[in-house]
Amino acid sequence: xxxxxxxxxxxxxxxxxxxxxxxxxxxxxxxxxxxxxxxxxxxxxxxxxxxxxxxxxxxxxxxxxxxxxxxxxxxxxxxxxxxxxxxxxxxxxxxxxxxxxxxxxxxxxxxxxxxxxxxxxxxxxxxxxxxxxxxxxxxxxxxxxxxxxxxxxxxxxxxxxxxxxxxxxxxxxxxxxxxxxxxxxxxxxxxxxxxxxx
Amino acid sequence: xxxxxxxxxxxxxxxxxxxxxxxxxxxxxxxxxxxxxxxxxxxxxxxxxxxxxxxxxxxxxxxxxxxxxxxxxxxxxxxxxxxxxxxxxxxxxxxxxxxxxxxxxxxxxxxxxxxxxxxxxxxxxxxxxxxxxxxxxxxxxxxxxxxxxxxxxxxxxxxxxxxxxxxxxxxxxxxxxxxxxxxxxxxxxxxxxxxxxx
DNA sequence: TTACATAACGAACGTCCGTTAGGTACCATG
DNA sequence: CATGGTACCTAACGGACGTTCGTTATGTAA
Numbered sequence: 024x025x026x027x028x029x030x031x032x033x034x035x036x037x038x039x040x041x042x043x044x045x046x047x048x049x050x051x052x053x054x055x056x057x058x059x060x061x062x063x064x065x066x067x068x069x070x071x072x073x074x075x076x077x078x079x080x081x082x083x084x085x086x087x088x089x090x091x092x093x094x095x096x097x098x099x100x101x102x103x104x105x106x107x108x109x110x111x112x113x114x115x116x117x118x119x120x121x122x123x124x125x126x127x128x129x130x131x132x133x134x135x136x137x138x139x140x141x142x143x144x145x146x147x148x149x150x151x152x153x154x155x156x157x158x159x160x161x162x163x164x165x166x167x168x169x170x171x172x173x174x175x176x177x178x179x180x181x182x183x184x185x186x187x188x189x190x191x192x193x194x195x196x197x198x199x200x201x202x203x204x205x206x207x208x209x210x211x212x213x214x215x216x217x218x219x220x221x
Numbered sequence: 222x223x224x225x226x227x228x229x230x231x232x233x234x235x236x237x238x239x240x241x242x243x244x245x246x247x248x249x250x251x252x253x254x255x256x257x258x259x260x261x262x263x264x265x266x267x268x269x270x271x272x273x274x275x276x277x278x279x280x281x282x283x284x285x286x287x288x289x290x291x292x293x294x295x296x297x298x299x300x301x302x303x304x305x306x307x308x309x310x311x312x313x314x315x316x317x318x319x320x321x322x323x324x325x326x327x328x329x330x331x332x333x334x335x336x337x338x339x340x341x342x343x344x345x346x347x348x349x350x351x352x353x354x355x356x357x358x359x360x361x362x363x364x365x366x367x368x369x370x371x372x373x374x375x376x377x378x379x380x381x382x383x384x385x386x387x388x389x390x391x392x393x394x395x396x397x398x399x400x401x402x403x404x405x406x407x408x409x410x411x412x413x414x415x416x417x418x419x
Numbered sequence: 420t421t422a423c424a425t426a427a428c429g430a431a432c433g434t435c436c437g438t439t440a441g442g443t444a445c446c447a448t449g
Numbered sequence: 450c451a452t453g454g455t456a457c458c459t460a461a462c463g464g465a466c467g468t469t470c471g472t473t474a475t476g477t478a479a
Contacts, residue, residue, distance in 0.1 A: 037426080052337060055253035059467060071469080072427050080467065135392065136334050139250060176408050180400065183393055184386055184412055191385025194333065202378065210374050214382060218416035235456075257437060269439080270457050278437065 038076045040066060042090070045083050050129040054084055054140035084137060085145045091130040092152045098123055099159050109167030110216070116163055117189060117215055118208045124193040125204035132193040160186060164219065174221040185215055236274045238264060240288070243281050248327040252282055252338035282335060283343045289328040290350045296321055297357050307365030308414070314361055315387060315413050316406045322391040323402035330391040358384060362417065372419040383413055 035043070044065045048057045059070040059080055066073075077083050102119035106112045124131045134153075138146060161182045167173030175181040189211060196207070233241070242263045246255045257268040257278055275281050300317035304310045322329045332351075336344060359380040365371030373379040387409060394405070 053251050053253055055251055056338065058465075060465085068426090069428055070467085071429075074468070075426060140254065176411065177400075180405065180408055181412065183389070184409065187389025187392065188382055188386035191381070191389060194385065195381055202375070207378065210378055211382065213374065214379065214416050218412050256435075258435085266456090267458060268437085269459080272438070273456060 041073060041076055041083065042087055046087050046129040046133060049084065049087070049137060050132050054080075054137045081142060081145070084133075084140060085149075087130055088134050088137070088141070088145075088149050091127060091134050092149065092156070094127065095123060095134075095156050096152065099156065103159065103163070108172075109163060109170050110172055110220075113160075113163045113167060113173075113219070114212050114216060116160060117185065117212050120186070120189045121192055121208040121211050122204055124190060125196045125207065128193045128196055131190070135190060157182060157186060167219065172221055173219045175219050181219065185219075188215070239271060239274055239281065240285055244285050244327040244331060247282065247285070247335060248330050252278075252335045279340060279343070282331075282338060283347075285328055286332050286335070286339070286343075286347050289325060289332050290347065290354070292325065293321060293332075293354050294350065297354065301357065301361070306370075307361060307368050308370050308418075311358075311361045311365060311371075311417070312410050312414060314358060315383065315410050318384070318387045319390055319406040319409050320402055322388060323394045323405065326391045326394055329388070333388060355380060355384060365417065370419055371417045373417050379417065383417075386413075 041062070045057075045062055048062055048065060051057075052061075059073055062083075063070040063073055073083075077086070098119050099116055102115040103112050106115040134149075138149065141149060161178055164173060164175060164178045164182055164185075168175060168178065192207060192211070196204075202210075239260070243255075243260055246260055246263060249255075250259075257271055260281075261268040261271055271281075275284070296317050297314055300313040301310050304313040332347075336347065339347060359376055362371060362373060362376045362380055362383075366373060366376065390405060390409070394402075400408075
């Protein structure tokens, strides 16, 4: 999962190391609260050197969100394809969504909290694909309702509720905490399935 | 609800008008993305004049979060006191929580997204009271489990799931949108009760 | 050896930042 | 009518910001 940004290895390219560090920094202090000098310091380089790899600070933020959406869309596609029937598919999609938010915690958090720091053009690009992602969940809920296995008052609202609930995991999850990502995912799946089942 | 920050009236004090405008601005551009000059412009004054009412930019942020927590704690207290039994109490608390996040959308959003912009001392103060708020929901869930009306695998995790799900409303709610705050609250209450009931 | 690519550097640019100092109208009250 | 607080103003401070510049060190292929 989250294969596009590898980076934890030392053999990652400079651009990947920059994106990884920027993800952590932006998440901790926010986009406007982080300076190119601080980011450079974390990477043991000078601020000017960052401009060899990226044209601007904005481009770094956009690259993070863009890759995150790549991973989200590819991941949910794989999850849905791996299962049969609305119930199993929703389970797989929710499970993926939660695990993604523990796995790529920083980047996932940014995808929601720093949309406001994108230029209008970049925001449009990101929102279009985020919509696409949300449509997957609306589709799963709707087909479950049609099949008579789900009962939800409002597909659109339920999809938002499910997504924001799981997305919230990125705001409080702590590595090495009481519950493992898998345990959290399992319990979230159960809570959600109980809520949407007929 | 949310009576502490009145302000929509023209008869609000200058300090209240500043907090109200700062809430909107910080939410739109973030704390570090908003300057005292921009805030002043929105209020048709000069940046220096803000310092007559507040000692610093940080004090403005803290005042917003502090008042928001006042309102949250007082509101959930009233909600819980207005009902009898774990089920009715949880319903009332959830309903309040959702309505608060549509009502005081900007301030509520900040209470989660701009914690990172607080000084350490201010953060400690805010987190202590946020913990207190979360404990209310954990308490409601636990007493429902003890009474045999709820069945949840993990009280702590379920409380976080419920809270972040409702909190998320502040991220997407739009005034004059498809659903009224009351309709959203009602449906959220139903989804949650269905998920936690035995 | 020549030629070019890669990846970094330190210094400087103009701009904006949060904040402070000092001044000035406008009141209400003596 | 004088006084003093209230609520704002203009001007300025030092510092940090994103970014650009010219330069350098190293590697690699012809």
